[in-house]
Amino acid sequence: MSPLQACLLFSSALFSLGLIAVLVRSNAILVLLGVELMLNAANLNFIAFWRYGPAPAEGHGVVFVVFALAVAAAEAAVGLALVIALHRHQRNVRLGDARRLHG
């Protein structure tokens, strides 16, 4: 197995783990962690494709990862703020209890 294949297998596993966490966890914080895993799996892909790709000198992949990390950080900050907003109203962060809106 070439190093690129190993990287891609690892990142796919990470993405799947994150998706499973998002789907089965009920705690909002753990769901947030799952999302972070998914985002970082994609970042890993960029790095792997950049390192083993045809033109590593250009550095596109690395630049993308730097931006994606910044975006993920901003997203996590906003996500935690929204979790706190929910916590103020229902005194816990269980998504299963957040069912005021339905129809």
Place this chain on the structure above:
Amino acid sequence: MTIDHSELLHAFRPEACLVAGALLVLGLDLATGRGRTAERRARNAALLGLLALAAALAATFAAAPSGPLAAGTMLLDPLARVTRAGVLGLALLALAATPGTLRLPHAAEYVALLLFATAGFTLMAGTTSLLLGFVALELASIALYLLAGFDKSRPESAEAALKYFLFGAVAAAFLLFGFSLLYGLTGALDLPGIARGLAAQPVSPLLLVAVVMVLVGFGFKAAAAPFHLWAPDVYQGAPAPAAALIASAAKLAGLAFFLRLLGSGLTAPAADGPPAPWTGAVAVLAVLSLVVGNLAALGQGNVRRLLAYSAVAHAGALLLGVLVSGRAGPGPVVYYAVTYGLATVGAFLVLAVLDGQGGAQAHADLAGLHRRSPLLAGALAACLLSLAGIPPLAGFLGKFLVFAEALKAGGPASLPGAIALLAIALSAVALYYYLIVLKEALVRAPAPGAPVIRVPAGAALSLIATVALLLALGLVPDLLLRRF
């Protein structure tokens, strides 16, 4: 790789206006807000925000069309110009209605977030690079999550924002993973480079995975079935002016980015080649959205949830437009999205005014609206009839253009033609549920003791402008179509 900075500054002037305006709104409120009433601060912030949006709109019209800018990350073609003007106009309508309808502390932050979101939209309108596109999409999305949760006193708002955030973040992860695979396949981040890279290789399973990931991401963001589950909750729980922006301008900007990504990134340059790899998947999303949206809207007793499901149905029609845009150009589908956005903004603004008068959730809350406020009833009727596609309102022509292109593409037996026929049949269903709402507003007598509604001046102006635009675009479609 050289970048002409003066050209760049010229091209990004609308975004510069918006960001400078947002910072100015925040700074001015910080410097002078102390000791003033919340109402006065809100009015000042809204005025400054309106000025920034108007300046951005003027800069959009002033910008000359150009070739690829900034090493191929931006392209100011007709699609970008019309979309930019469209999202700025929609944001202008949504913001003009805020003073007097949205009674919140921290109005300056609300206006600043709205301006940041709009900057994200205008960047999405013209981007030809995966990197700029992703960052612009997230700039807009993160601001919209906060706008959805802005009413901190209501638990519904917090819940809606958290749901919107979780779905949106997962969508962003899917999109990023798809983008990383596209980068791996072609080694390029700009759309023309990706198209060249893909043309040089056969369709690989990895490409299909990338396309599916990108479509899942966009499906979530655009609330296309089966990824629409967040939309009804968010439209119901978010403050109405924020929901207006989420439902209209975000859709238009996302459509422009999606069109460009599929049209100039993922399509083989040869026009007579095999169909693009995304055709089948987009068709499935379109059919599911049309059917699920229209049928689920039938059972809704809540006006906002009804509008959400109708938004899902309209997303299906937009996807049909995307499907035929390769042959017809972006004109019809962008016209559809602009007119849909106008009508949705109008409907949500009516709900926003009603929110200030005790709330409007169930259909029965609209009873006797024609007695309580003829202006609101008339505007609601115009917007819903436009959504249903009744001439001479603009919604009819939007539907007509998209469906006619789909039928022209290969007759009723072809895939787009068949979807168009399905969409036409479902339009009758849609008319039914819009008319149920209008029956409450226009025919029923008001509940005894229901007060007359006083419409704030900004909201009234905004509603009149919306209806006037719907009529003007419906009667003179060339106002928009000749720009393509």
